[in-house]
Amino acid sequence: MARLDYFAPGVYIEEIDRGSRPIEGVSTAIAGFVGFTEDVRGGAELFKPALVTNWTQYLNYFARANSDGFTDFNAYLPFAVYGYFMNGGGRCWITSIGTQLPGAPKPPETQATSLRITGRGNRPSLRFNIRPEQIATGAIAIIISDSGPRALPEGTEGDIPPNTGEYFKVQIRRGDETLEEYDNLTMNREPNAQFATYAIAALRNSMFVNIEDISQTGQPLARRPGNGQYEITIPIVQAAPDRFSANFEGVRDDRTGVRGLFEIDEITMVACPDLMRAYQSELMNLDQVHGIMELMISMCEGSNSGDIPNPPNRMVVLDAPPDCPKPQQVVDWLNRFNRRSMFAALYYPWIKVPNPRDRGNPISVPPCGHMMGVWGRTDETRGVYKAPANEVPRGVIGLDYEVNFREQELLNPIGINCVRKFPNRGIRIWGARTLVEPDKTEWRYISVRRLISYIEKSIELGTQWAVFEPNDEDLWARVRRTVSNFLERIWREGALFGATPEQAFYVKCDGELNPPETMILGRLYIEVGVCPVRPAEFVVFRISQWNGVEGE
Structure with missing residues (x-):
């Protein structure tokens, strides 16, 4: 920084920061799970989120010693987390809501302490x-x-x-x-x-x-x-069945349940696979399940609008109920749920994976964990702008229902992403839509919603240096340069559409946006416009006959 006073003659060396400060992209694929586990130990706490970076660490926190990590009552969370890591997922936060189904007979324990x-x-x-x-x-x-x-x-x-x-x-x-x-x-x-x-x-x-x-x-x-x-370890006291729904929802200030998971700033995608296990066990009815789904969606939306003080870069991955195996049934259920949001995605049907507690025989589980793993893998190999579809979900050996082309024509327009089996191509994720209202086409695709969230969060964190700087034209130019360099970088990576940077984005920060009356209030306004790439969901070849004669 330049000195403002010089007293003795001499040569002075001053370091001046003239370049823009680069914006670093934020992590986009950090998952949050809520569900049942086999145990809670190693420093993890019941109902509170714990950071897990690989399957071995999951076993250290949520499995008994020398166990495979799954449960005797077939909780879905271990399958979801295992599928998440298998498909390329990285860090995730896990909240255990218990080690037994509430109300189930307690297993015989030999000196738990x-x-x-x-x-x-x-x-x-x-x-x-x-x-x-x-x-x-x-x-x-x-x-x-x-x-x-x-x-x-x-x-x-x-x-x-x-x-x-x-x-x-x-x-x-x-x-x-x-x-x-x-x-x-x-x-x-x-x-x-x-x-x-x-x-x-x-x-x-x-x-x-x-x-x-x-x-x-x-x-x-x-x-x-x-x-x-x-x-x-300490014996885990199971909650009463009538308290289960409240414990599942949790308390924000106590950092418990679903609400506590949303207090972890770095989480960008959330799923509750054992909502369906609770529904199957009649611990929760369908309306209570919808209540938890609504809570997750509302907290994502509230964060984006600023109503809830959480990061605005999250999406929820939902699962259809297990008693809706056929396409028309899942459509009827979605109409009953009747909740639309650009921050939610739904995959259908349930998938079949090997069950280690049943000699490797197939078990049907919700697809959310495997799908979020594919999101993480796609982010890592291609980028957040690439739709996480036409990908093979690893570890899947079958589907609960084999959707055909005509049935997907019913499901795809209303935002239900299908997992389908194709001859000679295996099982593939064949949908990349959000659950937004069908008329809001600009937010139709998962990749677009996540790309915009990625840009917003990266700019937010990468421009913190501007707070309390003198609000003048020099600051305006530095902010424009910083944001433009970041957007140009992701344009070169293929995330934005346009032959030139000028066609792909713009950054405006000038006197028109910042008149004296707003500067008096201590505010600096920057307007950013981007043109995201969208997936080629429908590839259409127009073929006609041509006789090869010039002029005809």
Whole structure:
């Protein structure tokens, strides 16, 4: 920045920022899911969203130890998340609404607050139990790591015994907080107290856990617990069925349920696959299901209009009810739901995927998770401007109903995107429309809605530097240059239509938009117009006979 005062003669070097600040495009494919999971552990909380970046991390948060992550009551969320990652999805946020269907008989549990740690050869070593008074405070992690014999006090004569590998350390943690730590432990029941402590004796007075030696006979090294981080989970109390709908919706201030998911700014697409599981189990009737769908759509619309303080760059992927397998039935259901929005998309029919809990036999699941994975894959390989259609959904082995051409002529005009099976081409997504009103043709396509949201959010975040700058023509020119450079970049990538940048977009920021009366109010107005590319949904060849004679 230029100095305003010079006192001593000399040469002064000043760095001046004359270039425009580039706008970086925001992430467009970060999903949010709400549904049932097999477990909630590893720091994840019931009804609250947790960030998951891959399937292994999902298992760490929402599956029991050494489990495949799916559930015995066939919850749809694990299938949706698995399909999301398989099809190219990246980060996602997951909100668990329970590990059992409310009202279902509780499965037999064997000491839910107990942890069994094994040693060499997978032989039993130690058992930890949370003290009853600590159960309400949350899960506890046990960390076993290497240690050695205790050092002799300074000035004491004698030799320290060799480290035979039998010594270990126990840390008790909750989250990132270390609650207790015990070092120089051994499984030797009669150790030399000068160098080590029997593990049971050391933890006898722990405030958080009870410990039990379950090892068999053998040397202390053979009975030593294996290194690692282990968790003692807390039994999850299932909500009453009459509270299920309210818990599903959640509370914004508590960051729970669907409302809590919308408080995560980076999420750009949302789905609730287990809405249909709740409907099938009669936990919710159809009107309650419509209520949650309406809530998701309204929150997307409210964010875009500014009524709700959330990012205006989200879409909802809906699923048709399971009792609407045929085209006319899904049309009748959509007419009953009677909700139109450019921020919603609907796919039909349900898809069939292998069920690991049934020896790999097919199970019908809602398509939302796989579809959002394809959205992410298309964004990554082509760009957000490419319609996520004519793509093969990975992991799909069949469809609940095979839609033909004439049936799609009924569904496509009202915004129902079909997943179809084609001879020699496999199963493909054969639709790319939003659920907007049919007469609003400018918002007909998913790719157009998401492209405009991408441009809006990128410009919003990329021009924050302009806030509180002097509102003069220099600022106007810098803003025009910054936004124009960003739009020209995405035009060159193929996102905007036009032979030249002037045909593809314009950026206006001048005295006409910013008269003195608005400047007095501290406002700067910039007008941006773009011409998005649209998918070639109908490819028409006009063929006629030609005799090859010139002039005819």
